[in-house]
Amino acid sequence: MRILVTGGxxxxxxxxxxxxxxxxxxxxxxxxxxxxxxxxxxxLAGLGGFDVELVEGDICDTALVDRLVRETDLVVHxxxxxxxxxxxxxxxxxxxxxxxxxxxxLDAAVAHDVRLxxxxxxxxxGDLALDDPAxxxxxxxxxxxxxxSASKAASDHFVRAYVRSKGLRATISNCSNNYGPRQHPxxxxxxxxxxxLHGQAPRVYGTGENVRDWIHVDDHNxxxxxxxxxxxxxxxxxxxxxGERSNLQVVGDLNEIFGRGRGDFVHVTxxxxxxxxxxxxxxxIRSLGWEPRHADFAAGLRATVDWYREHPRWWxxxxxxxxxxxxxxxxxx
Numbered sequence: 001m002r003i004l005v006t007g008g009x010x011x012x013x014x015x016x017x018x019x020x021x022x023x024x025x026x027x028x029x030x031x032x033x034x035x036x037x038x039x040x041x042x043x044l045a046g047l048g049g050f051d052v053e054l055v056e057g058d059i060c061d062t063a064l065v066d067r068l069v070r071e072t073d074l075v076v077h078x079x080x081x082x083x084x085x086x087x088x089x090x091x092x093x094x095x096x097x098x099x100x101x102x103x104x105x106l107d108a109a110v111a112h113d114v115r116l117x118x119x120x121x122x123x124x125x126g127d128l129a130l131d132d133p134a135x136x137x138x139x140x141x142x143x144x145x146x147x148x149s150a151s152k153a154a155s156d157h158f159v160r161a162y163v164r165s166k167g168l169r170a171t172i173s174n175c176s177n178n179y180g181p182r183q184h185p186x187x188x189x190x191x192x193x194x195x196x197l198h199g200q201a202p203r204v205y206g207t208g209e210n211v212r213d214w215i216h217v218d219d220h221n222x223x224x225x226x227x228x229x230x231x232x233x234x235x236x237x238x239x240x241x242x243g244e245r246s247n248l249q250v251v252g253d254l255n256e257i258f259g260r261g262r263g264d265f266v267h268v269t270x271x272x273x274x275x276x277x278x279x280x281x282x283x284x285i286r287s288l289g290w291e292p293r294h295a296d297f298a299a300g301l302r303a304t305v306d307w308y309r310e311h312p313r314w315w316x317x318x319x320x321x322x323x324x325x326x327x328x329x330x331x332x333x
Contacts (some may be wrong), residue, residue: 002028004072006059006105007079009033011183012119014043016076016221021050032068033079034058034097038184042314059101062108069108074228075116077105080155082121083186084146088272091147098151099158106162109170116170117228118159122213122238123149124174127275130209135281136174138236145273156236163234171231173224175239176280179300180217181307185319188212189301192251193308194319196258202251206270211277214243214250216294226290240280241292253298257305 003020007013008031020027028051033039035056044054057064059079069075079101081087081094102118109116125136126143144150162168179189192202223239231237245253252262294300308315 001026001074002030002072004030004032004068004075006032006075006077006101007039009035009039009041009043009054010078011038011043011180011187012178012217012220013076013078014040014182015180015217016078016224017044017047017052019218019221020225021047021052025050027051029053030055030068030072032057032059032065037318038082038186040182040314040318043182060096060104062104065104066108066111069105069114070112072114075105075109075114076119076224076228077102077116078119080119080152082148084123084148085271087146087148087151091151094147094151095154098148099154102155103158106158106166106168106170110162110166110168113169115228116159116168117224117231118155118170118172119224120156120172120174121149121152122174122176122240122278122280123275124153124156125278128277128279130211130277132277135279136238137281138174138238138284145275160234169233171227171233172236173227173239173285174236174280175220175223176213176215176241176243176278178217178220179214180304181311182314183217185315188247189250189254189304190308190315192254193305194315196254196260197309197312201260202254202265203268204247204251204265205268205274208248208251208265208267209246209276210274211244211246211279212250213240213278213280214245214297215239215241215292216300219292219294222293223285223290226285226288230288235284237284237288238280238282239285240282241295242280242282243297244277244279245297250301253301254305257302 081097
């Protein structure tokens with residue numbers, strides 16, 4: 001099988017490439033990545049024995065996208081601008097990458113009748129009250145809270161529109177928060193880990209009561225393959241591992257791993273429009289026979305800490321750039 005993986009040098013996409021080749025070594029993979037700050041060529045290190053090609057390019061480049069899609073059997077679309085804080089400062093870059101780039105891929109997939117799987121986020125549904133027993137389902141109405149989630153919601157709608165009006169063979173998955181190796185230091189868990197590796201206290205937005213539904217990146221990518229192989233064309237699948245934890249709980253878990261008190265952290269100014277709680281009802285993905293392998297969040301978190309501890313050269317430069325962005329907006333409370 002020939003697969004085009006967009007955003008395959010980023011966090012989830014590169015882990016998808018590694019996971020795919022470990023389990024399907026005969027697969028031929030082309031990675032299309034713009035190689036922005038969130039991508040890292042080192043994410044694809046160690047794949048010299050496999051048929052992998054890295055193409056540096058923009059998914060908005062219609063001629064390039066058309067050529068690559070024409071040569072493939074399957075498109076797995078991870079590429080996206082994904083940082084909420086950055087989307088508040090520069091929303092148009094999110095519109096371009098997440099909406100216009102997705103439409104370019106859809107046009108090429110229709111033109112060459114290529115199967116496509118679109119990776120999306122649970123953030124398109126907005127948020128839930130902290131005491132609400134409900135969880136997101138494929139039928140939950142969209143209510144995005146940030147320019148990032150609004151752009152992902154728009155891209156989801158374009159996929160569905162192309163399935164209905166142009167015969168696109170596509171599926172969608174909306175996943176909860178991922179964690180694991182190769183995640184950029186701008187994101188919550190790696191940022192706290194790297195702060196702790198420097199002997200600094202973790203930093204928490206506002207009260208820290210906001211809840212996220214965590215899933216290990218390998219479990220997410222196994223679920224993506226379940227959708228590709230057994231999912232219904234035109235359907236949406238929600239991917240989650242029943243991993244609801246507040247930011248305070250996650251920081252407490254990390255502090256314990258580093259031998260610090262659970263309450264040793266710094267409160268900083270909350271993010272505008274900060275969603276309260278995400279929670280996935282994973283019945284749709286479990287109906288395909290998928291189950292998470294990393295059900296023990298504490299064990300997965302320890303393994304993730306070990307990866308960052310063992311790979312300082314991977315994150316050092318990226319960390320400084322990310323911290324510069326945070327310094328411009330954060331204020332200790």
